[in-house]
Every structure is written in structure tokens, then in C-alpha cells.
Amino acid sequence: MDTKKKQPIVARVVIYLIGMVLLALGITLNTQAGLGASAIVSVPYTISQGTGLNFANLTLIVYCVLVVVQFFIKGKDRRWMDLLQVVVSIVFTRFMALFQYGIKYQSGFLPTDLLVLALGILFTGIGAAMTVDMRLIPNPGDGIVSSLADRFGRELGLCKNCFDVFCVVCSLVIGLVFGNPLIGIGLGTVLSMLGVGRVIYFFNHLAKFRLQKMAGL
Template sequence: MMYCIGLLILALGIILNTKTGLGVSPIISIPYSISKIWNINLGNATMCIYILCVAGQAVLRGKKFHLFDLLQIPMSIIFSRIINIFNDMIVINCNNLIINLLLLAAAIMLTGIGAYITVKMKIVPNAADGLTQALSERIKKGLGLAKNITDISCVIITIIIGLVCAGKIVGIGLGTLAAVIGVGRAIALTNMLFEKKMIVLVE
């Protein structure tokens, strides 16, 4: 139940981030730019990118990649459907910078909380988080550095896709930078406040 709640909160945070108009979070920036440039459903684009994340894990882990890790694919399909639901439900047309910044702060906090819950439940990781973890194991560095590498790579790929295919940068902005910095802090804050309760719940 907590895992499902975490997925809902994570999807809500991601969609709120896209609705502010200030730039989307790094990991969703690639499917977001694809959906905008070629008018493709955001959930479907996200699902395809997440499946590529699972393939990336298989390459990085090699023989250490297990069949259990493939469960991230059906999880990605479910997650992409949730994203579609929230994307259709939430309509925000606001040109007030202060309100949009408040929405961005809420989006970052929700994304951090959702990511924290899904990881702590130790069931099936989000495909993007799984890729970050696989990269961390491969380069033998901390998750923080691996997360930075993943985020920066996503931003660079998004910029290239936008410039080559649309002649402009799509989806990258203040909200992207805020998400790079803020989501990690939101996860740390959530961990500080609820770590003991989560440990008890998991056990």
C-alpha cells in the first residue's frame, strides 16, 4: 500500500513540475521534450524512456542483472498510466511567477517524498532510480555522484533533441535546476523526519 502511495505522490510531483512552465525535472525532461516536439502522449514517451533505463541497467550490470530487475518494465507501464491520469486531470494556466514558484516548491517536495517512499519499501525501484543505482555500482562511487551524472546527462540529451529537432530548447528552465538541487534535499528531509517510522513499517 505504501509503495502504491509513493508512486502516486511521485507521479503527482513530476506532473506538477511540468505544469509550472518553469522547466521540468531532469529525468522527465527527455520524454517531455519528445512529447512536445512530436505531439506524443507524455505517459507513452515516459514509458519508452523508462524501458531504455532498464536496458541501460542490463548493460551496466552485465551478469549481475537479474530477472527480478525486469519487473521494472511492468512497473514503468503502470507508472506511465498514472502520469497520463494526472497530466489530463491537472490543468494550470497561471502567469503569476510567485504562484508558479510555490507550485514548483510543492512539486519538488512531492517528488522527493514519493521517491523516498518507493525506494524505502524495497520492492521494485523506479526505472530511473534503478539506472542511477546501477551506474553507482559500476563506477564504484556514491549515489549522489551517480545521480548528478544521470541528471546532467538527461539535461544534455534534452537540449540536443530540442535544438536538432525543434530549433530550440524544450522543457529546460529554472524548474530543472531547482529539481536537480531540491529533490535530493527533499529526500534528505523526509528521511530525517520519517526514517525510524519507515524502518518499522518495512520490518
């Protein structure tokens, strides 16, 4: 393969990895704002809050479960390549653990909490857009939503909304077991559900074409 052919592939991988880092940073900031986790990671975050176990490690476990569930949802359409989502999850959650360790923000002052939350939503949306736009390996959260949309013939956005609601309900039930149904759910959860999609929309409107052109797509 000559140099000219290699360049778009390298650019595609680099953009994907940058997106993964930004996504991990965004989710970490979202939780550190102390206003509730985004829907997709609200279950591991709630368990973490209730048990004291590491949030990143719990997220890895939940993501692996989502990969297994995808295999059942897809049925005959399953691909062994889907297992690469586990590798992506390991790398992604290690970035989360790194940010969790390195960022020592203490929540409790609402104006700065809202600022940290806004940054979390911004980075989450940009990171999600960059990883999805490169059309490589989806993270398990996106993968299972796509699987549900294909399996039931429904629009992707609708399946995303339904899955988010399902995650929030599960988190409320788990929180109830720990004595506080809102232990991992709050204003930040609602704002993330509304805001991340808007960030993805505007980012793609401004940058998707240029990024995909750089990546040879």
C-alpha cells in the same frame, strides 16, 4: 502465513504505492509549472513539447530503454527480476497520465508557477523517498543510477548528479533539433535538481525510521 506476519508486508506495499502516486503527482506538477521538467524526465518532456505526443507515454518508452540499458551495464550481475521495473513503469506512467488529464493548471503567472513547482518538488521528493525506503522494485531512473554506481564503484549521489547532467544535455540537444534548446529545460529543472534531494533528506530524517518499522524492515 499468519495475520501478524502479513501486516508488515501489506504496509510495505501500501507505503510503496502511496510513494509511487506522490512521485507521479510531483513530476506532473513540475512539468505543469511551465518552468522546465526535472532532469530525469526532461528527455521525454522535451520530445513531448516538440512533437505534441503524450508525455506519460513517452516517459514509459524512455523508462523501458533505461531498463534495457541496465541489463548491459550489469553484465553477468543482471537479474530477470529487474524486468519488473517495466511493470512498475507502466503503473507509474498511468498515474502520470491520470494526473496530466485531471490537473488543468495553465502556467504563465510566475508566482503561482513557482508555487506549483514547489509542490511538485515536495511531492517528488517525498514519493521518491517512500518508494526507495521500502526496498522493493526501483523505478528505472533510480535503477540505472544504482547500476552505474555498482559498475564503476562510485558513490550513488555522484552517479545521480552525473546522470542528471547527462539527461539535461540530451534534452538540450533534442530541443535544438526542434529549434529551441530550452524547450524542456528551465528554472524548474535547476530547482528540481537542487530541491528534490533536500526534500528526500529531510523526509527521511523525520519519517524513514517510523515507515520502515511499520513495514517490518
